[in-house]
Amino acid sequence: MSTFILVSGPFTDGRVWSEVAERLRESGAGAHPVTPSRQPGADLETHVEDVIRLIDLLRQRAPREELVLVGHGYGIHPVLGAADRRAERIARIVHLDAGMPQDGDAALALVPDPSAHELLSAQGDSGPLPPPAPAQWERWGSTEGLSAHQLDLLSRLAAPQPRRTLTQPLRLTGAAAAVPSSGILCTAGGTTLELVEALVRTGPPQFRKLADPRVGFFELATGHWPMLSCPDELAGVLIRAAAGEGRRLTVPEGEPPFLGSFLLDVPQRPRVRIGRVDLHLPEPGDAGGPRPAVLFVHGGPVPADLVPAPRDTPFYLGYARLAASLGAVGAVVEHRLHGVTDYAQAADDVTEALEILRADPRVDARRIGLWIFSGAGPLAADWLGAPPPWLRCLALTYPILAPLPGWGAVGPRFRPVDALRADGAAPPPLVLTRAGLETPLIAATVARFTAAARETKAPLEVVDVPNGRHGFELHGPTDESREAVSRAVRTVVARLDGAGVSP
Structure with a gap:
């Protein structure tokens, strides 16, 4: 005993x-x-x-x-x-x-x-x-x-x-x-x-x-x-x-899902690395002059020593190349969200990445989109409460939009629902990709966000994946999931192609 x-x-x-x-x-x-x-x-x-x-x-x-x-x-x-x-x-x-x-x-x-x-x-x-x-x-x-x-x-x-x-x-x-x-x-x-x-x-x-x-x-x-x-x-x-009892969990055999192929076949594009930011560039003949850009913000927390780093995985390479194939610069930031105490540090990394992106001569600094995934969702709060005029679109894919149990170290700054309801400038157009089979705790945070968007009349477009789970791109791609990703990327890029605004 x-x-x-x-x-x-x-x-x-x-x-x-x-x-x-x-x-x-x-x-x-x-x-x-x-x-x-x-x-x-x-x-x-x-x-x-x-x-x-x-x-x-x-x-x-x-x-x-x-x-x-x-x-x-x-x-x-x-x-x-x-x-x-x-x-x-x-x-x-x-x-x-x-x-x-x-x-x-x-x-x-x-x-x-x-x-x-x-x-x-x-x-x-x-x-x-x-x-x-x-x-x-x-x-x-x-x-x-x-x-x-x-x-x-x-x-x-x-x-x-x-x-x-x-x-x-x-x-x-x-x-x-x-x-x-x-x-x-x-x-x-x-x-x-x-x-x-x-x-x-x-x-x-x-x-x-x-x-x-x-x-x-x-x-x-x-x-x-x-x-x-x-x-x-x-x-x-x-x-x-x-006595060794208890329910056991399993994961699929083989390589981790995040190393699997992207669910859409997209061509490679020229890639430029500037510090924490990778830029995937449209072909020179796609259009003349500086192009709009989308900064993809990977989820987390992830280990600091993760190999490959998120920006080098097929997942984020695929999203960035897809944006580039549509004529935008697809950028990915390697931010330092390694634990729930790191949101402020990760927010600084995202801000720095946007500055790098907007300063690049190949990018139209007046037409920027920000796309946030999963556990990085709380970072959206900074861009909802006081959005700059050059931020043309904020996209969220199966985001966590409020701290989960045990995330007490995530301070009040990172509350997207509160930021949406706060008095201030209207948020940019929002594109939310929602997984129909989302984990209930995460789904509840998304539901509170969409309710706040309705109450405040925020410009929200929802792309639903009814049979998709969290990270649906990584698990048995379907026609439904492929169509959802294609639609979401095309919607975001279209938001960037509107009339110019002052920086």
């Missing part, structure tokens, strides 16, 4: 696990909730050491016991830090409503509510964060399933959280990569198996590791604190996870 080391989220300690620990022990398992250090100066490394000390102590007492580390929310950071240094002693790591932090990630990046980030910034370096009042726990995760009494209990048990535990980067060597793991998704917060499957199928390549046969998944229909809202169910799922 397994022995569980239980590490909870911010402000809480071992007492929050009382009912779960009791049920685990009743089943014959060992259960050891961790009470993290709270002394002044404590940081993430302090909490990693707390877990390591317990691992070493349990190994001394019972060398043959299988240790299962359970990290809840913030708790996954000290769990992974400890597992990295004691990998040979760990049988399994369980992510309980927790993210997948990588080396260099700070815990605050995965907090779901931006107001928590604002609270940390407002207090500067004035000491630990005070524990939430009962009505404030929603900042740190869904409180679905908790009674008023349980929220009061959370606050009574809570202690101030040393701020460096949330801001200090996690340091990992990769030593624990081979340790089996389980994910327990608390679906009231919005993260479901369906969303995870979509990320594995069409999202950034780093998610493909979730299809490893050593990784199992479970769902609990509750909020972020299942140890309080459903302790019996949680204890049962933990025992099943330790």
Whole structure:
């Protein structure tokens, strides 16, 4: 039977696990909730050491016991830090409503509510964060399933959280990569198996590791604190996870979809690389003088070391060449959206790319289109709230138009729906390519955007792909998907060919 080391989220300690620990022990398992250090100066490394000390102590007492580390929310950071240094002693790591932090990630990046980030910034370096009042726990995760009494209990048990535990980067060597793991998704917060499957199928390549046969998944229909809202169910799922049960995910065999051929046969065009921007040029005989241009902004987040980089994949080469075949300059920017904390950096990269594009003598600086894909969708907010007159069209393809669960580090600047509703200049013509079989969480953000467009009478044209999923171009191209891509590109280029305006 397994022995569980239980590490909870911010402000809480071992007492929050009382009912779960009791049920685990009743089943014959060992259960050891961790009470993290709270002394002044404590940081993430302090909490990693707390877990390591317990691992070493349990190994001394019972060398043959299988240790299962359970990290809840913030708790996954000290769990992974400890597992990295004691990998040979760990049988399994369980992510309980927790993210997948990588080396260099700070815990605050995965907090779901931006107001928590604002609270940390407002207090500067004035000491630990005070524990939430009962009505404030929603900042740190869904409180679905908790009674008023349980929220009061959370606050009574809570202690101030040393701020460096949330801001200090996690340091990992990769030593624990081979340790089996389980994910327990608390679906009231919005993260479901369906969303995870979509990320594995069409999202950034780093998610493909979730299809490893050593990784199992479970769902609990509750909020972020299942140890309080459903302790019996949680204890049962933990025992099943330790036994290696759980749903397995799969990905198609062969090369990753993003390396597959573009769904339309388009000829190569001359390509020019200027820093982070590639320009795909129309043939000289297509038209005289400077040409309109479309800047394609790849989705994300994607790893910084992804090979090939998005601008070198058949997907974005295909889109850019298609625009060039229609007489426009097709440009692709390699921006640095590597994590949910990087939207400001990526926005700067896009702005710089547009400046490079408009300064090129082959480009008509008065006729520019911006085309944003998938997880880069929040970047659209900058160009909706105060669009320059030279931005003739803003295109969006299966975009994420509001932060998803766990994207708390995405600040209020990157809210396209709010930008559309804000007072200011009218947005440019909008072309939205919408996947009919979109993941519900993403589809909900698109629905809010289209509703805002109707309310504000924004010039929105929708290209629907009724049988298309997120990333439909990469998965079994059909006549429907080919027609949708062709129509969308032709529509955008046509918007650029209108009467000239002043720069």
